[in-house]
Amino acid sequence: MRLPIRNKGDRPLTIFIEMQCDVFEIPVGGEAIVRLADGLPHSVDFQDGWVTIWDEGINASVEVIKNSDKRVDEALSLARTWLHRFGAGDEALLVDTAIERLEPIVGYFGARDQVFRAFYSGFLNDADWSSNDANLVASHRAGMAAGRFNEIARKTKMFPDLSAAPFDTDTARSAFERALSDGS
Numbered sequence: 001m002r003l004p005i006r007n008k009g010d011r012p013l014t015i016f017i018e019m020q021c022d023v024f025e026i027p028v029g030g031e032a033i034v035r036l037a038d039g040l041p042h043s044v045d046f047q048d049g050w051v052t053i054w055d056e057g058i059n060a061s062v063e064v065i066k067n068s069d070k071r072v073d074e075a076l077s078l079a080r081t082w083l084h085r086f087g088a089g090d091e092a093l094l095v096d097t098a099i100e101r102l103e104p105i106v107g108y109f110g111a112r113d114q115v116f117r118a119f120y121s122g123f124l125n126d127a128d129w130s131s132n133d134a135n136l137v138a139s140h141r142a143g144m145a146a147g148r149f150n151e152i153a154r155k156t157k158m159f160p161d162l163s164a165a166p167f168d169t170d171t172a173r174s175a176f177e178r179a180l181s182d183g184s
Helices: 067-085 089-106 108-123 134-156 170-180
Strands: 002-006 013-018 022-026 031-035 042-047 050-055 061-065
Touching (some): 061 108, 067 134, 108 134, 108 170
Antiparallel strands (some): 002 031, 031 061
């Protein structure tokens, strides 16, 4: 079971995992992805800046995501949105499926980072890129499709309100640059 907990308060939020006695702090504006074993009893209590999770599976994992870590989410969201606008919903689904399959293995941020980097490599049509992971290969192909669609949009000026191809805009470029940075 995957349980996202977002801190929309004005102070840090503490998560305590009973049985394991692990404590995690979610900064203001951040979130945590809590993974609990399926099929076992769990309970969640909220009280004044504390979230206590009882997990009888004793193998809960918690990944805290700071607001600055969401830079990859923003770039992926932009990429998926434009793939849909180009009529390439299947390619957008490849990206989502890759994230879904990789997240239990490499975590929330790790999955999104790897998928975005594969997508971006495909977008750039990087001939030297390679991976043995089918999920990343699919993301790379989605990026290649986005690059082709962007080139068509550039030549045909199919989005005159943008005055550029979608991935050539300052918004797209800066989102992609932030996603490729180390978050600092």
